[in-house]
Amino acid sequence: MTAPEPFLGTTSSAPVRHHILSVLVENKAGVLARIAGLFARRGFNIYSLAVAPAEGNARFSRVTIVVDAESAPLEQIVGQLDKLVNVVAIKDLAPRDALERELLLATLPVNDTNRAAVLDVVANAGASIVDANATSFSVVLAGTPGACDQLEKSLEGFADVELQRTGRVALPRLKQTATP
């Protein structure tokens, strides 16, 4: 008997053996192309990718890459990525050690027959309505990738939904220590 796999918080949206790489890069032209090109030519699969300026420093950006560790050994992916001259630091987070969040935005038509159902879905998901007019709602959810999966699935029942997700960002989970 082996110990059961820990619950990874998500099933449908990313491969089970996914890893999160939090990559600090120089904020220079073409850096994203270098990363994307490396993944393409080495046959590493990217599940999602998010880029933003890092910690208020214009010199660096942080790229959060969810990689499919089935497509290549993680050691290879990290080793090759580290060779890119513009890559400054790589943090490798196993899903169990990562605090992951993602943003979902959706716009959908509402009318008298579905309004109650939509409000129900939004409330259950912990999402909020951030824009509305006579015929449509815009809904936002910032949550775990699993919660975003759930909401996306719940919205499938409605017609003409326009939906976008950002891809996840992640930080290491805090270590639980005894209170001082």
Place this chain on the structure above:
Amino acid sequence: MQLTGAQALIKSLEQEGVDTIFGLPGGAILPVYDPILDSSIRHILVRHEQGAGHMAEGYALATGRPGVAMVTSGPGATNIVTPIANAHMDSTPLVVITGQVATASIGSDAFQECDITGITMGITKHNFLIQSAHEIPRAVAAAFHLATTGRPGPVLIDLPKDISQSMMEWWYPTTIEELDLPGYRPEIPLDDDAVALAVALIGASERPVLYVGGGTLKSKAHKELLAFAERTKMPVVTTLMARGAFPDSHEQHLGMPGMHGMYSAVTAIQKADLLISLGARFDDRVTGQVSSFAAGAKVIHVDIDRAEFNKVRQADVALQTNVARALVAFDAANATPQNLDVWWKEIRTWQERYPLVYDEPSVDGPLRPQHVIKAIAEKAAPGTIVTAGVGQHQMWASQFWDFEEPGTWVNSGGAGTMGFGVPAAIGAKVGRPDRTVWCIDGDGCFQMTAQELVTARAEGIPIKVAILNNAYLGMVRQWQEMFYEERYSEVYLSAELPDYVKWAESMGCVGLRARTLQEMHDVIEQANQINDVPVVIDFRTDSSEKVFPMVASGASNDDILVHPSQRGENS
């Protein structure tokens, strides 16, 4: 001091100690060609940009210093893509400067525009698109730093025409920090735990093999290797990229491993209990079928590039450092294997049973290519540098020439670039004018880059080229004979067309031809007398000759095929 960007570029190259640029001008790089007239740097005008790249590689491989090439934008830049890819595969330090259309025109499909930084992203260690003239010194200094440290490789600088024409206040970086490379850490502290583990594995070993790769030459570790090998008495194999890292005449040297390696080198690896990989990367041409490669061996993998660890073969100890430093650490810990007498006795049996052989040449020809190489080698001055193209002649040159020191074997390993030999020989001769340089070439390879002999003659670079003319793309022919039921598809080239002697003469070289044994000896003698102009010899060799030993592609190294005359015995 105010300089144009073009002047700053040339001055930066001077700062880096560059003595030679291989290149060819054109529109976008034109401003940079003007200050060359006032520079101490020698410019070698090539006839095709691919030649410039391979010359720079030959220069780098023969001297250990970075090679420099300069070309214009668009087709000038794309023509040098093959040498860049070649240098990337073989970790050769190269700095390539390409002209680019003016900044304002980038992205507009301007005349001779191409996205060369995009094209070469995957085949350079790094590349730069210069944004201002002020950046030029930093980019050049960074390019040389990147090309020559850590795992060496090609670095490209793309310079838009308006920037080379604009003014800048001259400066030059004096510290690594000024290079602005926050993500680049070529050296990491030595992992003492890994060293201790390696020392323990060595201590337990009864059948070790030193698997020496190109990284040993790149880190200039040949002296440390000799000392370590002699102290520990371990057998040594040198890969195609490491020929010359350990003297071929040394009794502990088993020769080259791999697809066309020596039987004893291949078999010693297969039977080893410990493989110490020194700057080698478990290339498929060495391992054959990976699952049966050195199946009983523990692996100590020494490499400066961590991405090589566990890429092909799981290492028991991975030590990220340069080869010299690892060997010094092993010596300091007095890492010593068990008594190797039994192991050596076994190895000597293989060496005696399966030496390199070839069929006796007949007096009237055709010549045996292996015999031609041996005959040239016998009459060659000590320290002669040998370059090769890619194919049968390359394997025979590696097998039958004895390399005694680093920088004497210049070839295209990882990329397998046909046509490498002639321009690489020119570059090697420019870098080491004191040495004789022979290019052992094939007729197919020669036809790809022969026009650079015009460059050699015009610039006074007296190389010697031996064409082993078997009228075929010989290695392809060998595979079609062995694996495609002798169905020869598109491999015949003709021995007479072109007329290599006339072609050589038209390029200002001495052209010679040999069909018989006597003629072979005579033309080699003649070629050795000529030291002012390039010499080209058309050696008419046997088309049916094949390279042995051979491990078929993807087959296990246990199934090595020896020369037909050695088969039929129980091994």
